[in-house]
Amino acid sequence: MHPSRGVRASGERTTDPIMPRMRVFRGFHHPGIAGACALTIGNFDGVHRGHQAMLALLHSEAQHRGLPSCVLTFEPHPRDYFAAQAGKPEAAPARIATLRDKLSELERCGIDQVVVLRFDRAFASQSPQAFIDDVLVRGLGARYVLVGDDFRFGNKRAGDYAMLDAAGQRQGFDVARMMSYEVHGERVSSSAVRAALASGDMAQAASLLGRPYSISGHVIHGRKLGRELGYRTLNLRFAHRKPAAMGIFVVQVHGLAAAPLQGVASLGVRPTIEDAGRVLLEVHCFEWPAALGDHGGYGRCVRVELLHKLHDERRYDTLDALKAGIARDEADARAWLAAQRS
Secondary structure, eight states, X not given: OOTTOOOEETTOOOOOSOOOSOEEEESSOOTTSOSSEEEEEOOOTTOOHHHHHHHHHHHHHHHHHTOOEEEEEEESOHHHHXXXXXXXXXXXXXXXSOHHHHHHHHHHTTOSEEEEEEXXXXXXXXXXXXXXXXXXXXXXXXXXXXXXXXXXXXXXXXXXXHHHHHHHXXXXXXXXXXXXXXXXXXXXXXHHHHHHHHTTOHHXXXXXXXXXXXXXXXXXXXXXXXXXXXXXXXXXXXXXXXXXXXXXXXXXXXXXXXXXXXXXXXXXXXXXXXXXXXXXXXXXXXXXXXXXXXXXXXXXXXXXXXXXXXXXXXXXXXXXXXXXXXXXXXXXXXXXXXXXXX
16 A cells, blocks of 8 residues: 555554545445445456556446446455465466555545455355346445456356346346457556566566556564664565565665655565565665664555566575675666666
């Protein structure tokens, strides 16, 4: 989420100081959920430019119909669930954004309400008609449903656009389909964003996303090893074991000072230190604001933009070698930033 904003979630608390109008529900059995809505459905990983175009259309249709706009999304990602069921967790897609960042971007797109459904065995086994009856009609009161051109739903993906459109005519809701969105002749998709991030092409990722790729979260305590090495770091946890981007990056940090702070960051599993599979974003800011003091960063919600990839993670044989590697990364990051200004 952006540092100065929060999301009002049913049954959940937020420590972010400003509450926007978007409401978030875990499931649809809550008294505060809208009785009727204009709805779109999807995973929205990354909320890229194709998603943004769809959300803009949804927002317009909702306003014309006098309805709140609603996004139905899923956690975990359905492909995460099916990969785990098949005993092949490695087949799950890399994750572009945390749930926090997805909700933040949906809020920026003007969405009124988000419903997050748990994708589990019971949900996966629903027939297409049961999904329409129980989720869309009774659960969400959908009056307008907007889907993508490849939308499928229900057990074994048996439901398609034609089935949904026919059900809408019988049961009193309108259905529309949005075709693919292209930038420079390329279809914008979460898969394309993942490919750009995996290859370290941050400029291409930013073009597909419509903004620099970023990760946000609350700064947590780490092992304080960075201070011992002379490079204090901010630590943010990435909730998924398989982020779409990994490596060493030139970054800028929002939420600690009036202006963004430039720095260098490592996103990955820290192979020199622990290689335990837990993914952390560790950020070293070149200039630390004196007003924050030594402990002023902890607990703050910050947003880190990953501007340029320097290289993949490296395993160093000693801490001295690690320290020398960080020094080289800082020098390279400063040089890249200077080149952008010239």
